[in-house]
Amino acid sequence: TDIYMESVTGLPQIVVKYHREAIAMYQLNISDVNQVLRSAFAGEVAGTMYENERRFDLVIRMQEGSRKDITDIGDLLINTPTGLQVPLSQLAEISVKDGPNQIQREDARRRIITAFNVRGRDVQSVVEELQEKLNAQFKLPAGYSIEYGGQFENLSKAKARLSIAVPAALLLILTMLYFAFGSMKYGILIFTAIPLSAIGGVFALTIRGMPFSISAGIGFIALFGVAVLNGIVLITEFNRLKKEGGLNSIKEIIMEGTKLRLRPVLMTAAVASLGFLPMALSTGSGAEVQRPLATVVIGGLLTATVLTLIVLPVLYSWIESRSKKSKRADDNAAGSTTLPLLVLLMIIIPSFIPGLKSNAKAQTIDELISLAKQNNIGIGAAKKHVVSAQQMEKASVVLPKTTLGGEYGKINSAYSDNRFFVSQNFGLPMVYQRQKELYKAETQLRQQQVALKENELVQQVRTNFYSMVILLEKQKLLKELDSVYRSFSKSAAIRFQTGETNVLETTTAESLVEQLVLQSDELQQDLQVYQARLKNLLNSTEDFYPRYDTLKIQQVLIESDTAGVASNPLLTLYEQQIRIAGAQKQVERNAMSPDFTLGYNNMSIRGYQSKDGVNQQYYGGGDRFSFYQLTLGLPIFNGAAKAKIRAMQSKEDAARLELAAGTLQLKTSLSAIQKEQQKINLRLRYFERTGLKQADLMIRNAMLSFKNGDIGYVEWTVIMNNAVNIRTGYLDAIQAYNLSAIETLYLTAQ
Incomplete structure (x- = not known):
């Protein structure tokens, strides 16, 4: 460099x-x-x-x-x-x-x-990297600034011009196609060649490693004009064959028209592409301008030609088939059949027009709540706990390990004998039934925890949503006041120049405008904070903005405090904890029930033995003797088991007290919120009946009186401050109402 x-x-x-x-x-x-x-x-x-x-x-x-x-x-x-x-x-x-x-x-x-000169890189990326490093490493003193000129300045200005020229060119192309064919459906059909050609232009720039430049933008404009020629050639031939009536079906028309116009289509693209080929291969003076332009045109025409020969006949067949089935007039048919194409173009074309992209999504409160329940990490973890508890239900019947053993030696006589045995320990059926009931109760507890987390999540989403709604309304109010205050500032400046007033009025007007700008910046920062919280709750990287029809949450009707809080997941959770404590107590009672051991033994008894007490018979190692064994285990020393049962009973009693305390607390909170809502409703009634009307009247009359000279700037400032306080007070009252309503919905699990 x-x-x-x-x-x-x-x-x-x-x-x-x-x-x-x-x-x-x-x-x-x-x-x-x-x-x-x-x-x-x-x-x-x-x-x-x-x-x-x-x-x-x-x-x-x-x-x-x-x-x-x-x-x-x-x-x-x-x-x-x-x-x-x-x-x-x-x-x-x-x-x-x-x-x-x-x-x-x-x-x-x-x-x-x-x-400085740039080699091997595009100017915009170099300037962006330079700006990033300067911002990170240098802090300019007050009054100093850095401006970027030269080719970068020309590039920025040219981009601004292209943002107007490209849409204008697209609109002119569509208009001329409409007048040429006398039908919007054929115009839009041919217009589809533009996004198809743009694909090739971008792909060609990528292959050659060229950045998007002004010459490339001009190349896209030229490409769009040339790309529609193939469509015009094909559609004109299709319409001619259809008008002659020699062919019976749309498919035959398309096949015949494509066969007749294949060579003209290829020649149209080839002539334009070969004409730009010397520019694409140029290495002399001005090559940095010629090569991107020619690359865009050649690459775009290649893809446009191939895709037009495939996509355009398919779309033509689809449109003509729908027109034939509907049997409507051409104008009506054009409006109905071209709607999908219009939607397609509305999606594709903005990608070529700077300034039309928006990452923020407008969502209603119900949509955000649904997204939060689906994507929130905490809810997902709680649901995994439910799945884990459900798997544990399958482990309710747990038998001890089966005992296998053997013995060898002089057991019964001087001969060596052997014995093999197997035994299994198990309890009564009610033992396993109680264990299964405990696992089911724990699964229900996990489900109640999911419901509790969802209720808390809904409360947080509603709080952030309606807080953003109020901030957006305050922004609208500031925009309304901005024009009023700037008009006042302009009038004050004129009065000062003519000598009608002193510098104090001008200073006051300027300070009001600056305060308004400061408040607007603070509101924007607050909006970003709530938006970040909302993205965290939804576990999303996208920006969300509220879409709403009314500022206030619909009035929540509750018959009584007891009925209102009865469905709160927190109380259901307390009730489930009581059931779990009872189930745990029953499981501990299993220690008081007997255990059984069932066994089988097989052994040898070598030597002479008599079955009848008279005759002796010799039994060797191959002669086996077997018997069954049943053992009963009784809890004789059960002091520890009884202590655990008493502990579980105390735990159950504590859970009942927690339920009573939680119910009382929720009822008290709900009653307090209802009383607070009554106070807020009085404020809202004042604002909606008289306050807002008085504020609008004060603003209009204050401006009129000030212009007529009936009041001075001091009186005007006092009146405007009162009017603004009324307007902002109304929004604050709605915010307080919404927060109390959200708390009510949370307590009543709605």
Whole structure:
């Protein structure tokens, strides 16, 4: 990169720096020394000569030979009041220093230019990176600013012009197509070639590694004009074949028309593309302008030609089929069949027009609540706990491990025998039933926790939503007042210029306007805060703005405090905790029930044995003897189990007390909110019946009286402040009403 910095220094200057102590010692004044120095080197008027009516000044100074060198200045003798003559070198330091070479100004402000060339990158990305680094590393003093000119300034201005030229060109193309075919449906049908061609233009720029520039924008305009030619050629041929009536179906018309016009379509695109090919391959002077333009046109025509031969016949068939089925007039058919295309163009075309994109979405309160319940992280985690609890229900029947064993040795006689056994421990069926009921109760508890979190989430979403609604209404109020205050400020300035009033009125008017601007900025900051909270609740990166029909939440009717809070998830949660405590108590009672062990044994008894007590028979290792075993386990030492049961009973009693306390607290809160709503309703009734009308009347009459000179600026300011306070007070009252209504909805789980 080549860097050029405007030189502002480098002009040598003789600088005389006085020693004030030496001047004071010789009883001299700096003004006297300056006069001697000025007289010797610049000249001083010593008298005047007259010749008739003309006057000539007599100027004295030293001879030219005595003022050629810097040493001549130091040798200059200064007379002191005591009669001595002192050289100037003893009274001052004389030196040659570099001074300002030039001081450039623009719009009455000093400026310095730093210029550089950019190679291998586009200008806009370089400037954006430069701005980012300057903002991060430098903090300019007050009154200083940085402006970017040159090609970047031209680019910015050209983009602004293109934002008008591109939509205008698109509109003119559509208008001319309408007049050419006499039908809007055919005009829009051919108009679809524009977004198809834009795809190829962007793709071609990407392949060649070229940024979007002004020449590329001009290329898109030229491309849009050429791209519709293929559509005109095809649609004209289709309509001609349909008018002749030789073909029976739309499909035959499309196939025949495409076959007849394939070569003209390809030639139309090829001629234009080949014509721009030398510009696309240019490397000489002006290539940086020619190559993006030609690249856009060639790439766009390639995709437009291919896609037009495929997409355009399909759309033509679809439109003609719908027109044939509807059997309406051409105008009505055009309006109905082209609606989807209009929607398509409304979606595609804004992407080529700067300034039409908007990331913010307008949503109603119900839509936001639905999105919050779907996307909120806390709700998602709570639902996962429900799934986990449901899986635990399948683990309610847990049997101890089956015992397998064996023995070998001299068990019954001198012979070695072996024994194998298996046993299983289990409880009564009611043990597993109680465990299953506990798991089900815990699942219901998790579900109640989800309902409680959703109720809290809905409250937070409503609070942020209606807070943003009030802030937006206050912004509208400030916009209304802005025109009023600026009109007052302009009138005050005119009155001050004509001498009708003093500067105090002008200052007051300016301060009112500045306060209004400050309030508007603060409201915008508050809106961003609420918007960030809303995005957090919805777990979204998109911006949301409220869409609303009314400022106030619909009045909530409650029959009684008890009936109102009965459906609150918090109370349901307390009730479920009572059930869980009871289920846990029943599970602890399992320790008081007996356990059973069922076993099976198989063993050998080697030796002589008698079945009848007389005859002896030998039994070897292969002869097996088996028996079954049933063991009963009784809780004889059950002190610990009884203590756990008593603990669970205490826990159940505590849960009942928590339910009673929570019910009382919710009923008290609901009663207090209802009383507060009565006070707020009185305020709203005043504003809606008389306050707002009085405020509007005060604003109109104040402006009229001030213009007529019936009141001064002091009275006008007082009246306007009262009117504004009424308007803002009404919005604050609505905000208080909404917050109390939201709290009521939260307490009653609505």
